[in-house]
Amino acid sequence: MNRLFVVTAILTLLLAACSKAPEPVASTALAVPATVAWVKPEGANIDAIFAQAKAANKPVFLYWGAVWCPPCNQIKATVFKRQDFIERSKLFVPVYLDGDTQGAQKLGARFKVRGYPTMILFKPDGSELTRLPGEVEASQYMEVLGLGLAGSSSAKESVTAALAGSAATLSPEAWRLLAFYSWDQDEAQLVAQKERAATLHKLAQLCPPAQRETASRLALKAIVAAAQDKATLPDKPAALERVQQILADAALLRSNFDVLVNYGSEIVPALSQPGSSERSSLLASFNTMLDKFAQDASLSTSDRLSAVSTKVALAKLSRSKTDKTALEAGLLTQVRAAVVAADKAATSTYERQAVIPNAADLLSEAGLLDESDALLKAELPKALSPYYHMLVLAANARERGDKLGSLDWTEQAWNGAKGSATRLQWGVGYVNRLIELAPQDAQRIEKAASGVLAELDAVPETFYERNRRGLEKMGNSLRAWNSKGQHAPVLRKLTAQLNAVCAKLPPQDETRVACTGLFQARPVAKA
Numbered sequence: 001m002n003r004l005f006v007v008t009a010i011l012t013l014l015l016a017a018c019s020k021a022p023e024p025v026a027s028t029a030l031a032v033p034a035t036v037a038w039v040k041p042e043g044a045n046i047d048a049i050f051a052q053a054k055a056a057n058k059p060v061f062l063y064w065g066a067v068w069c070p071p072c073n074q075i076k077a078t079v080f081k082r083q084d085f086i087e088r089s090k091l092f093v094p095v096y097l098d099g100d101t102q103g104a105q106k107l108g109a110r111f112k113v114r115g116y117p118t119m120i121l122f123k124p125d126g127s128e129l130t131r132l133p134g135e136v137e138a139s140q141y142m143e144v145l146g147l148g149l150a151g152s153s154s155a156k157e158s159v160t161a162a163l164a165g166s167a168a169t170l171s172p173e174a175w176r177l178l179a180f181y182s183w184d185q186d187e188a189q190l191v192a193q194k195e196r197a198a199t200l201h202k203l204a205q206l207c208p209p210a211q212r213e214t215a216s217r218l219a220l221k222a223i224v225a226a227a228q229d230k231a232t233l234p235d236k237p238a239a240l241e242r243v244q245q246i247l248a249d250a251a252l253l254r255s256n257f258d259v260l261v262n263y264g265s266e267i268v269p270a271l272s273q274p275g276s277s278e279r280s281s282l283l284a285s286f287n288t289m290l291d292k293f294a295q296d297a298s299l300s301t302s303d304r305l306s307a308v309s310t311k312v313a314l315a316k317l318s319r320s321k322t323d324k325t326a327l328e329a330g331l332l333t334q335v336r337a338a339v340v341a342a343d344k345a346a347t348s349t350y351e352r353q354a355v356i357p358n359a360a361d362l363l364s365e366a367g368l369l370d371e372s373d374a375l376l377k378a379e380l381p382k383a384l385s386p387y388y389h390m391l392v393l394a395a396n397a398r399e400r401g402d403k404l405g406s407l408d409w410t411e412q413a414w415n416g417a418k419g420s421a422t423r424l425q426w427g428v429g430y431v432n433r434l435i436e437l438a439p440q441d442a443q444r445i446e447k448a449a450s451g452v453l454a455e456l457d458a459v460p461e462t463f464y465e466r467n468r469r470g471l472e473k474m475g476n477s478l479r480a481w482n483s484k485g486q487h488a489p490v491l492r493k494l495t496a497q498l499n500a501v502c503a504k505l506p507p508q509d510e511t512r513v514a515c516t517g518l519f520q521a522r523p524v525a526k527a
Contacts, residue, residue, distance in 0.1 A: 061120075066422065068384075069117065102461070105462075201234050221259065283317075357388060427455065428452060
């Protein structure tokens with residue numbers, strides 16, 4: 001499935017049992033797919049679900065997502081509707097946790113889930129078994145899910161054993177689960193963020209050579225982690241040779257499709273210098289691979305789009321951010337053809353919520369902003385969550401220097417957003433965008449910030465996870481905007497409004513501290 005770059009990019013611009021007998025579990029079947037008996041927690045109470053799963057000796061499958069999220073809709077369109085997933089869901093308790101439901105953000109903090117979607121498999125005793133990858137092909141997803149359900153050791157136990165000198169005792173299945181673990185969404189459950197790249201590199205070395213696909217995947221993941229975390233890549237020449245071998249092997253290429261395509265624009269610069277022979281060779285091999293996958297009918301529509309997106313990213317590697325020179329004509333033709341094909345192929349509502357924003361982003365990255373706008377505007381009347389598409393339109397306007405247009409689309413996105421957490425996060429994004437693009441418009445900034453605070457529920461869950469990080473980011477932006485005290489009256493009014501909300505929280509609750517400290521200087525965690 002396609003990389004989460006669209007969600008990340010847009011949100012960055014705007015801004016994741018007591019002794020009593022278990023209570024009956026509230027179960028509501030979701031619209032998609034209707035045949036999966038999804039269980040939805042009542043508020044932040046999920047303990048009853050885990051208690052019943054333990055009593056039935058069933059694992060728990062936790063899906064953390066959002067209605068508007070393109071990768072979430074991709075999962076719905078390609079995995080959750082599969083008959084084999086539906087059948088397999090009878091072996092576990094499938095829990096659906098939407099980030100906008102009551103108590104969801106508090107549960108998100110409890111389970112250390114941040115990005116949408118995150119999928120975790122728990123043992124019947126409630127301990128975490130593994131985090132499932134959301135970007136792989138549906139067939140690979142089902143394989144990994146099956147390995148998780150059949151496995152006895154958790155990913156944490158396997159990593160600990162391997163690093164402690166017991167790598168030889170791990171089964172091929174345990175190694176494969178580690179290779180397909182969702183390392184991007186680990187949230188320090190297996191290793192600290194700063195140790196992720198080194199750990200993956202060590203695991204790749206320890207993995208038995210006979211397990212070619214598994215070892216190659218771990219090696220690629222190590223390179224990607226080093227690039228993302230700006231960590232030193234051990235033995236770069238060996239890593240380069242390893243990647244070249246993978247690119248020359250059809251079987252390894254196919255099995256590692258998602259890593260090579262989704263992270264090609266990070267792998268290539270991590271292993272080569274601009275203008276070098278190594279860079280030229282890697283680019284040639286990657287582009288050959290990407291052209292092949294862009295036409296591979298066995299891949300999903302989003303995956304084929306991702307192949308062309310990465311080709312565009314690779315073409316722009318040597319360019320500065322301010323270079324607006326048009327891409328090579330042949331590549332632009334390929335981009336347009338891929339978008340037309342994707343628009344035609346995506347028929348279901350859920351698939352279109354995943355495909356159209358990605359197609360629009362591809363057009364934008366290729367410099368075809370007007371065509372991106374046209375695609376999005378045509379989709380707005382029929383989109384599942386049009387307010388997400390408006391964020392892409394806002395980003396396009398900002399890219400072409402249209403500050404007013406960017407602000408208007410961002411405001412429309414906030415006004416149209418559904419769900420308490422989404423509305424809060426979209427509102428925060430609007431305030432931050434106003435401060436960035438129209439810092440002189442104090443009246444509009446005050447009105448927007450006051451509107452966000454007016455929507456805060458005076459309940460603790462408001463100040464957990466994505467909500468809390470977003471509010472802290474807005475507070476930091478407002479303080480920076482008032483760095484010289486020029487907007488002190490506005491900050492005083494907003495602080496008084498916030499204090500009224502905070503006063504409704506339990507006096508000893510940690511969330512009251514978070515609430516009252518919102519406009520105080522503090523570092524903000526990454527969104």
